Amino acid sequence: MHAAVLSTFDAPPAYRAHPEPVAAGDHEMVVRVLAAGLHHLTRSKATGSHYSGSGALPLVPGADGVVRDPAGRLRYAVLDDTRSGTFAERTVIDVRRSVELPAGADPVRIAAAMNPAMSSWVALRRRITFAAGQRVLIIGATGNAGRMAVQVAKLFGAARVIAAGRDAARLAALTALGADETCTLDEISAAADVDVVLDYVWGEPAATAMIPMLTARTDRSAPLTWIQIGSMAGATAPIPAAALRAARMRIVGSGIGSVPARDFLAELPQIAAAVGEGRIDVRARAVPLAGVADAWAAETDERIVLVP
Ligand SMILES: NC(=O)c1ccc[n+]([C@@H]2O[C@H](COP(=O)([O-])OP(=O)(O)OC[C@H]3O[C@@H](n4cnc5c(N)ncnc54)[C@H](OP(=O)(O)O)[C@@H]3O)[C@@H](O)[C@H]2O)c1
Known part of the structure; x- marks a missing residue:
């Protein structure tokens, strides 16, 4: 598969061939990524500066995204600290850290807005x-x-x-x-x-x-x-x-740690509903994943969403 791969903290990730991800635990599944937001959290984890990042390289960035699971359902998923993120054609999610979305949900809009x-x-x-x-x-x-x-x-x-x-x-x-x-x-x-x-x-x-x-x-x-x-x-x-x-x-x-993961996860369905129903206005710009290097450096007030 192809992914955005970060090999050094000094340069943007490169779009290239990367090994397929493998699910390990009972709750894990390999999913197809449809849309993943380029959030500050994603950038700072990828540059090793976020307090929740591991600092290990190489890595595929992407802290969350909208995915299609093996049963064909749309999900919004948050990834735990991982080197196999959502800036890839496929990734691994823990189904307990995801919420099912309505079939007609707009992946780009949800991926831009949730974080x-x-x-x-x-x-x-x-x-x-x-x-x-x-x-x-x-x-x-x-x-x-x-x-x-x-x-x-x-x-x-x-x-x-x-x-x-x-x-x-x-x-x-x-x-x-x-x-x-x-x-x-x-x-x-x-x-x-x-x-x-x-x-x-x-x-x-x-x-x-x-x-x-x-x-x-x-x-x-x-x-x-x-x-x-x-x-x-x-x-x-x-x-x-x-x-x-x-x-x-x-x-x-308020952030990861001061709010337990279970509290964040408990709020996801209602946030996704508010976004999906248009109660929250979203500024999103979809960019092909192949353009990740340019997108990484882009200055825009819209939230960039990478689409594999
Ligand atoms: N704790 C959490 O749960 C959580 C979740 C999501 C995001 N965040 C954090 O929230 C922050 C904002 O995220 P975002 O997605 O809204 O980013 P964003 O879309 O890039 O917006 C950045 C905002 O910060 C302002 N800003 C930037 N530098 C500034 C400065 N030197 N002085 C005054 N204002 C400045 C910008 O003002 P202008 O419009 O004038 O440029 C803009 O309002 C980030 O630090 C992000 O990591 C935290």
Whole structure:
């Protein structure tokens, strides 16, 4: 078969012949890959920088995807840490880490959406007790996960969703997806009175935003949960000590590990349904797997989906 094979962390994967994958355990099966998203998780695992990656080479990247199982059923599958990923004509899945999709599901749309959509869905459902009527600020709202977070927060009954980012033009487009307000990161004090922050940016911008935002709160003793989800602006953030004293804020993270795999998996059917039914808007660009090297380096705000 053909696959995208990564032989070094310094260069994109190459499309070439690769040995057929082999199923091992009781729950494993060899499946045909129909579509696999090029997510940040996929890239950072493939470059050895994600905390859940093994760092071993060579490897076939691809952390998830839409596949056809031996019985002809469509499935969305999440792969455990593996060197035999979904950027291949065939891969091995653990059926317990998959969800069956309706026969008419669009593989590209599902493959593009599940990873970014689950970031906010799981954070609000599994990391905190989110109640309808609460107010949510999304930092980094213009990205794929952030745009979906706007929609997911609304689906969960948020009373107010404020979308924050660095690009005013991109932010303006988010009102059509349900954002009640938008603001740039410099204007974050205007978003002070929220109950939850979903932070995709972290780094210096998140740390800088904290004091102006927290000190502008009408009631600083009202609880605020800052959920660290992504780290687009930096893996570390210099949190001012005063930020933890000036207001009743707690910082938690949401991701693989802080949320158990079984909790992620339990949410998959509902996320797939929301995507499939069009309740979550998806920006996807299908690219043939043979074009993986160019796609790897492409700068686009659409989610690239590789199609074998
Ligand atoms: N923990 C989880 O469960 C989970 C799941 C999925 C994704 N994630 C993480 O979430 C993050 C976003 O993923 P995505 O799929 O939405 O990526 P994306 O589509 O590439 O969007 C990236 C977002 O980050 C913003 N950004 C990038 N660099 C920035 C900087 N230096 N300062 C301020 N904003 C910056 C971008 O703003 P512009 O629009 O202005 O460029 C955009 O809003 C990634 O770190 C990803 O790994 C986490």
